[in-house]
Amino acid sequence: MEQQSEQQAQGATGPEVELMKEYASATVLSTAANFIIERGEAFTHTYRTYVRVREQGELELRFWFSNAVDSTWDKGAVAKGSQPGGDWLIEAAYVADGGTAKDGGVAPGTQVPVTFDGNSTRLVRPGERFWSDPVKIDLPSGHDLAFTWTIASGSGRSVPYNTEQMLVTAYDAPGKHADEESGDTFSLSENKLVMPAWIGYKKTVSRRMVFFGDSITQGVRTRKDGYDYWVARIADGLGTDYGVWNIGSGWARAYDAATNGPWLHKAKQGDQVLIALGVNDIDIGERTAEQLLGDLTEIISILKRHNLAVDIILFTVPPFNFTAEREKVWRTVNDVIRNSPPAGVSRVFDIASVLSVPAPEEHRIRPEFMSPGNDPHPNGLAGKAVAEAFLSWYK
Structure with a gap:
């Protein structure tokens, strides 16, 4: 368990954080x-x-x-x-x-x-x-x-x-x-x-944002060199006064982060952390709703113990065309995130509502947002829709 000092309770400090106050993330490309x-x-x-x-x-x-x-x-x-x-x-x-x-x-x-x-x-x-x-x-x-x-x-x-x-x-x-x-x-x-x-460049920014998620955050299946995934478009919309570090990672899941390892260490460097996890936990991880919500709660708790001042935005779990038991888990988790998110969450951004088809099929992603080959990874058009919705909501 991470040891909390008085210094940590007041805010994140240390050589890595101090350097990242002098330098901002130079690119929205994830190299996780x-x-x-x-x-x-x-x-x-x-x-x-x-x-x-x-x-x-x-x-x-x-x-x-x-x-x-x-x-x-x-x-x-x-x-x-x-x-x-x-x-x-x-x-x-x-x-x-x-x-x-x-x-x-x-x-x-x-x-x-x-x-x-x-x-x-x-x-x-x-x-x-x-x-x-x-x-x-x-x-x-x-x-x-x-x-x-x-x-x-x-x-x-x-x-x-x-x-x-x-x-x-x-x-x-x-x-x-x-x-x-x-x-x-x-x-x-x-x-x-x-x-x-x-990759950092020397620049003072008003906010250091860390986008913490899986391949959907990373931008997988969008155009090579296109930078049309939603994190890139959000960064463009906010402008360079906001530092944006994308640490989305393909196949990643919340229980990887909840172990408080090197990946979560990266997230700790932000003064605002935006968490978009859950698809792989439900899918290949076969986690129950209780397990996934427990992992998200643990991640948020660790971030808050490290720095009480950190601002945490939690995303709903994007639709990924789940069926049967996985659909039930997806619905349960998103219902909890929308209505009673874990302690420490400042706000919830409902990415699922942007990407989903209308009820009662809202567990499915809109066909025009799917990548080629009926792949439910959001494409560049979806990135545009998510970024526009996020920027309107965020500002």
């Missing part, structure tokens, strides 16, 4: 880790990712790393929530002007090294959290930030990462290629986003 690299032999590999940042121009960036799996993937055969990563080495890391082409290369002459306590390499230990040094870059309007790094590890489990449909364009290549401007040695990445846990 739900999988882990596991290989039978040693490897060296380079990853290059193109990210739309919330502001361009002269930026001071800083990167934060968490060497742990945040949430369970599928049934946990490979990766479970709070599982520490292994030992691995950052051999080199760079930021650059990624331009607009997303072709594997970067703008010539724009690569800037990312260092760690003045060093270009960093040995990473299991479960470790750490920061990069500040790095400055001038990014032209409308251009992507390119982050490139080379990672080396021995055999076994090593680097946590996010596996899902790619929401941004990324490339990778075997070997050490982080310093290369050309994309000739790289191939398009598939279902493998290997990134720092947080």
Whole structure:
């Protein structure tokens, strides 16, 4: 159980929080880790990712790393929530002007090294959290930030990462290629986003918002590089005076968070936490209504013990075309959230009412909001509808 100090009771403090007061989340892309690299032999590999940042121009960036799996993937055969990563080495890391082409290369002459306590390499230990040094870059309007790094590890489990449909364009290549401007040695990445846990830029914001959910929060099934999922659209609507950190994670469930591990640690860095969990608890987790509500209550209790001043917004569970017993659980949980949410919740946003077909079929998502292949993950049109409803409600 987390120990509560007088300092914590008055508000969240500490080096991570203090730095995140100086730096705001630079992107709405979630880089939450739900999988882990596991290989039978040693490897060296380079990853290059193109990210739309919330502001361009002269930026001071800083990167934060968490060497742990945040949430369970599928049934946990490979990766479970709070599982520490292994030992691995950052051999080199760079930021650059990624331009607009997303072709594997970067703008010539724009690569800037990312260092760690003045060093270009960093040995990473299991479960470790750490920061990069500040790095400055001038990014032209409308251009992507390119982050490139080379990672080396021995055999076994090593680097946590996010596996899902790619929401941004990324490339990778075997070997050490982080310093290369050309994309000739790289191939398009598939279902493998290997990134720092947080990208920050030096900026004071009026509110640090953390969107804490599963693949629906992450934006899975929306267009690659489209940023048309609802968290991205909400961020655009609020403007850059609001810091928005998306830690949505595919397959995630509330009972992952209720263990008070690395994933919930990220949520603690916000002064407003927006919780949108429950679909996977009901589905693959097969939790009862009582279990799910108990996990949500525990999450909120931990956040409040950490920082009494934190503002918590709880979302209803989105419709996911549940049937039979799962539909009953979905209805019970949402009835409780709407009418008697757990203590500590400031307000409830009814995302289900935005996405659902009319009663009595409200457990089903509106057909026009479904992703291709009758997938109940909300598409970009749904993201627009949710964002518009949220912004009207929030303001």
